[in-house]
Each structure stands twice: as C-alpha cells, then as structure tokens.
Amino acid sequence: MQEFVNLTLGGVITGSVYAAFALALVLIWRSTRIVNFAQGAMAALTTFIAIALIDAGQSYWVGLVVALLSGLVIGAVVERVVIRPVEGGPELNAVIVTLGLFIAIQALISVLFGVNQRAFVPPFSNIGFRIGDTTLGSLSPNTVYTLIAVLLVMVALIALFRFTRLGLAMRASAFGQEVARLLGVRVGRMLTLGWALAAVVGSLAGMLIAAETAFVAPTFMDSLIVFGFVAAVLGGLDSPIGAVVGGLVLGVALSYVRGYLGDTLVGLAALVILVVVLLVRPGGLFSTTQTRRA
C-alpha cells in the first residue's frame, strides 16, 4: 500500500513536471503554430545560468528570477533572429530550424558551463512528509511548491488566452497572419511575445525539473523533452488544461509502469499511451473542435 501511494504521488510529481514543460509547448503552439524542439535546450541554458548564480552564493530566488528574465530575452532573440527568416514558409522549415537550435544551444551550454553534472539544491526540503511511521517520499515541501507553481502557470495561461485582448491578438496572429494584420494586430510583435513568454514558462519548467532531479548536466532536459511532448500531444497541443492533465496522466501511468513492470518499459509505455489516445481521440484528450488550420 505504501508503495502504491508513493508511486501515485511520485507520478503526480513527475507528471506535473512534464506538464510544466508541455505548457511551454502549448504556449508556443498557440501563439505561433510551431512545435519548438529547442524548448528543452533553452530551458537547460537558463537553468545553468541560475546554477552559476547560485554557485556564486546567490539565493535560489535570485537564480529563479534571473532564469525567467534570461528566458524572456533568449526567447525573443531566438524568434527575431533565427525563426523570423523562416516564418511564413513551409511549417516544416521552422521545425527543422528548432531542431538545429536544440543541438547548438546544448553545445553552447557545454562550452560555457562544462559537461559535468551539477548538484541542484531545491528551494524547499525534499524529504517526504511523515504520517505516523510512513514517509511519503514523493510528497515533500518542494513537490508541493512544484505543483503549486505548475497550477499557477496553467491558470495564468488560461486567463491570458481567454480573457485578455493580448491573448486574443496572439491567437489571431497564429491562426491567420494576413487577416490579423488587416485587423490591426502587430503580428510580428505578437509572435516575438509568444516565443518570449513560452521561453519564460520553459525556464520555470527547467528550474522545477532541476530541483526534482537534483543533479543536472547540459543534457538533463533530454529525457523530459520526449515526455513533455507526449503530454502536450495527449492534451491536444492547444489546451493549457489539456497539457496539465496530459502530464499528470502520463506521469502516474509511467510511475506504475516503472514500479510494477520495470524501467525498461517506460519508453514503450509512453508510446502505447500516445497511440491509444490518438486513435480514440485524434485531436488529443481536450480537443473541443476540429483542428483548425490557417
């Protein structure tokens, strides 16, 4: 029973981490209709910037703020300098460019910060809460912080897209640039803003993931990128709630697979879940309408 509880809670936590990452993907998808494969590497870069500050004696919170700000800047710069030239062409071009970016940024991290693993001390204790004699290893002050942070971001994104003119303008730019432009939307700015905001969410995900995994190397986001993508696609790529639910479902399911079946089956299990969900609901769990294409 204790194992089941630990596996479930552990799944919720890893799931929320997948969700954080999936949220960044959803954001960029909603605002630019591009799937950004460089998201993980960008998040790793900002996390390493934070680690450099923390190692220099700054607090976690200073590191976090700097990571988010550098994410904002990196996201905007990447969109303006690297993505803008290929925007408007075939969608595949931009996607391939993000793949190249992924490799380049990862190499840059190794050059700047070395290849060695670094310890990342979480902001709150990682030791599980105790109930009687049982330790809930997966539920600790830090995991509560992670969960709350992910939920806040989800709510903020829903609010942004549903209730603000800015969110509406961003969605409009993503769906139909020409039409949006005719209606007075500064499309270029919206796209830059979309990338910048997504990079901020990605940076936050990187910081949360680093605190959960404890040891980070320049490649630390690699294994999570895959699961983050699966989570986002499960949720329909278009829905913040979908991303979070997709992340949690995936996290809990994979935790059971790990605990009861074996670690080697995790990749396979993720694929099976993805295929089954897409067969039953091709648009993802939370698609409300047919996918619209501009």
Add this chain to the structure above:
Amino acid sequence: MAAATVATTLAACGGGDSGGGGGGGGSEENEASDIGITEDTIKLGAHYPLTGVAAPGYSEIPTGVEAYFDYVNANGGVNGRQIEFVYRDDAYNPTNTSQIVNQLVLEDEVFAIMSGLGTPTHNAVTDFLNSENVPDLFVSSGSRLWDDVEEKPYTFGWQPDYEIEGKIIGQYVAENFPDAKVGLFLQGDDFGEDGAAGARQYLEDQIVAEETYVPGNTDVVPQISALQAAGADLVLGFNVPSYTALSQLTALRLGYQPQWFYSNVGSDPALVGSLLARFSEGAVSDASLLDGVLTTEYIPGLDAPDNPWVQLWQQVWEESGQEGELTNYRIYGMSQAYTMVQALQSAGQNPTRDDLVAAVEQAGSEWEGPGFTPFRYSEDRHAGYSGMLVSRLQGEGSEDLTPILVTDNGDAEIEELDGEPASPPENGIPEEEPIN
C-alpha cells in the same frame, strides 16, 4: 561533433637511441615494423565520452593515460620510441564510436586501440577491429564480451568483469549478512545483468527484490520505493556514479535506510561526494552520506594515499602539468597505460600487431602492476584482472574488510590471493622481457 585530437607532446630530450624502458634495446635497429610504428614513434588510439551524459568522471581517464605516457616518453619511451596517444570523443553514442574508430584506424593509422570506454559503445567496433586485425587492448568496461578468443582474437578486457565482482560481493554478503533481505538496484544492461548473475550464485535465497533503471531516466523513486516495500535491508547497486548519488538522495526522501553496497563502478567517493556535498551542507543531512557504504576495489585509489602506486601516480600527475587534481579516474587511466607499456615491451623491439596480441596472451598473466591480482590472459582467455577486495567507505578513505579475493567466471571457487600485491619499480616504468 567535437572531436578532441590530442597527441602527447614529444619529449624534447631523453629519447634517441638510449632504448630506455626495458628489454630488447641492443643489437637490432628500430624499424617501422607495422602500421602505426615508425623508428621513433608508436601511435595508439582510444575513444571516450568527452561530452554528454557519460562524460562526468570518464572524460578524465584519457588525461591519466596521457600523463603516464608523457612520463614514459620523458624517460626515453618504449624501446626508444615515443608513444603518441590519440583519443576522440564518441559522446557515449555507439554510432559515433564506429565513426571515430574508423577514423583512428584508417586515417590516423594507429598501431592499436586501447582503453576504449563503454560496453554498448565498444561493442559497436569490435567486429571492425577484429576484421582489420587491429589489437584492441584493455577495454574500459567490465563486460564479459571482451573475453571471446574465437570471435574476437584481437580484443582483451582489463578490469575484473562484473560477474566475478558480483560473485565476490555475493559471497561477502552471504557470509557477513546471512539474515539480510537483499535488494538489487541494477543498470538495465549487461552491467546489471552480469553483476546480478554473479551475486545470485551466493544470494539466491536472500534476494527479495530486483529493480532496474535505464540510464537517462532521472527519477528512481519507483525503484527505491519498490525495494523499500519489499523490505530489503541491504541493497546491492550495480550502477554508475550519478545513480549512486541519485539513489542515496531518493532513499533519504523516502526515509529508507538500508545498508548500501555499490559495485566498484558506482562508488567513486570523489565524484559521488562532490554531487552529494551540496545537499549535505543544506537542509537534507549533516552527515557524509556515503559513510559506511560497502564497495570493492581492484587497483589502489586515492583512499590509500600512502600506497606506493598512488604516490607514483601523484608524482606522474604533478609532472604532467595538466589542469585539475589527481582523481580515481585518472588513476584508472594511468594504471591502464602502465599495462599498455608492459604489453609494448613484451611485444619486442620491432613488433607487428600480431606480436602485440601474442605478447599479452603469453606474458600478460605474469605482469606485475598496480592491480591487486594477476590478469587472466592466456591463449584461451582474454579476461582482465581476476579479483578484488571488499572495503567500507569512511570519510575520505576506506577500510579493507577482506583479503584480496581471486576467482573466475562460472562456478570457480573464490580464494584468497596467494602472495602480495606488487610494488612499483623504482623509476615508475615497468621492465618486461620481450617474448621472442
């Protein structure tokens, strides 16, 4: 792909025809006897993960190899030849390994490959090396794949394989913790499988749980929870160092306190300690997390600073003038380089590639070096060191719990080593007689 190509600097002096470093120097002249050998140089190649997930720790091995070759070169080289050591980065990706080993053999034209690191990586190139008749010496992995004279006559292991390590660990636990419920924490490849197979020979009845992880997955809460749920109070880990750190932290999170026993690969106190240090400063725990952990050793390391070999390595490292401290990974590289020099000396003054292989087969089991035990090399076997001892980590150092134990694969008995480990020669360079 960043390919680091580094040739050891040729020593400015001391080379020439002094024929330093042992037998063979005499009447004959040096000739370019095979690919990779000239009158005054001999070129060796290697592949390591210098970037990527496996780079931490392992990327230091070539610096150790290089430091020792520099030392030998400065003292006249082998039979008057300077050793050139070329190594490249495969990022622990077998596809890259194939590519760079091709490059080493066909473009750099090395005489032999040595110290190639990793089971999946090196396994991708043994067919090629054997079909090209390139000696493939002292693979940096304890897999049993390298001991296959029929299929891979040019490939040789070096460190004790994971199965005999598992046997020695298994017997120690069975004798000293007869009532323990044993859990296995295994890397999900033949490192974990071989180790578990060895341990099961002695612990079959005591094992209550077996959990594996896939390298790259950073969440081991499910595995450690399962070990805890099964009631395991002694956990054997056949895992790499970062997973030692991760399993320790995860156990702390879960309030799980078994006796830990990590195999040699995963127990490097310096690397694991540096990862865990940040946590023990903070809220997590004040004690050194690795104190009291059991492990095995087969070459002297930094935990024994008074050992004459470690003092030699310290001297070699300081003379090499490379950046950084001496680490156990560098000592590992130097120990391999020492064996390589023995092999080159045994192969004679003007060796061919086949002479080098014959030298290891015929003389290898007699070589005395840093290893606690003899090698198992013969014409029928290409297996490395034959044993190790069990020790307990304590602060910076460790305490030996058993004498040196020697065994072999399968149901060979585990016995105490007959005799004493060797001391290094005065000048720090072996002097082996050529086999012919």
